[in-house]
Amino acid sequence: MDFKLLSYIVKDNLGYIQLADPPKNEMNTLFFQEFNELVQIIKQDNELGGVIIQADGRHFSSGADTKELLSLFHKTDSLLPEPIKQNGLAFRELAELPIPVVACLKGICYGSALELALSAHFRIAASNTRMSFPEAGFGIIPGLAGIYHLEKIVGKAQAMKFTLSGESISSSEAKKYGLIDIFAAKHELENQAVELIKKTGQNYKKDLKTSYLRK
Template identity: 30%
Template sequence: MSYENITTEQKERVHYITVNRPKQMNALNKATIQELHEAFKAADEDGGTRAIILTGSGEKAFVAGADIKEFADFDTENGKALAAEGQKKLFDFIENLSTPVIAAVNGFALGGGLELAMASHIRVASNNAKLGLPEVSLGVIPGYGGTQRLAQLVGRGKAMEMITTAGMISADDAQNWGLVNHVVAQEDLMALAEKIAGKICNNSGNAIASAMKAVNANYTDGVDGFEVEITEFGNCFGTEEFVEGTAAFVEKRKPSFK
């Protein structure tokens, strides 16, 4: 499929999705959100894809925020619709994929950009990255899940500080706060993301999907995560990958998950 605002590439079992709007610092507009939705959906449904790496073009920005010009004249109802549609189409959609998404944060991740990284399952950052939610400086609040996911990742106090001050934090602070998993030099960023993706690809795709579903259940209102874990644990026993994995262990060999 051809896209205007993103690029995609498949290398063996890893799918690469790159936001490609360098003149706009890779800012998210409606068209980009739609294209990202389509790209993630296609990658997740591809049985040959075991991991997805998401990044931004260039070395300055992962995604520097939303395209403010698109909603500067919105009223209350337009604003609610914008947040609801965006969360459903992209941010919640990514979080609930069955394929792990690794966000390779290569520069500024602000506003919707940080929200996009937080919706991903694993985050690695270059040492020049800057992360923040500056929405209150524009008279709004994070609307793509930022108030919820940031507090889950760094705790209520730090989330309140980041959101109310509209400030940016460094990659090192982000790692210390638990917002990103690893920080490396810019030139080593993709290699690290690929290393993590490679480790994921060695394991059972069915089991990974079940594990991700169980972890997410802990953050879903009205859902008992322990019960989901029990169900998904049992479901694994009915898969060919369970048979292969246990047989490989008994036979003292590496499993071959198809």
């Protein structure tokens, strides 16, 4: 598959999505086009037992291309521009997959990148991971269903506080809030993701997340 900002392989019945434009792994229009295409490929593969999302370089992703993102908001009076709504569809489809989806995080995980991570069913992170929704500083809101997933994890009040403050939190804080499920060394992120998917077994149910983590 000829992608520029992403790569995708299937190995041992697991799909590996790789953010492949370091150092920032920025998410622009092309990224979302490619990501949507990948999600459709994954949805049609009935042999897959799980999906692992990783990133090249030091950081998971700095999030959306800020200039491009702000231009979309400036072109409309709508609270959420139509292109952003469309971009969010792929993240929602990812979250709705019937197989386990694991995000492997390291370094910066901001904005749209955090929304992608929250769309995964599990998050495994290195200790240097930092998370933030910086959108409020630009007078806009996260628009890729990130707030919805955040509320499910931390509750409405805490989600609102985190979103409006734009603060960057450490991995230890993120773990305390439930945004990170497992810590792992950077070189062990993929192995831990594979092991976690194995624990879920053949009859995977998203509602049993806690029991899988206890195994």
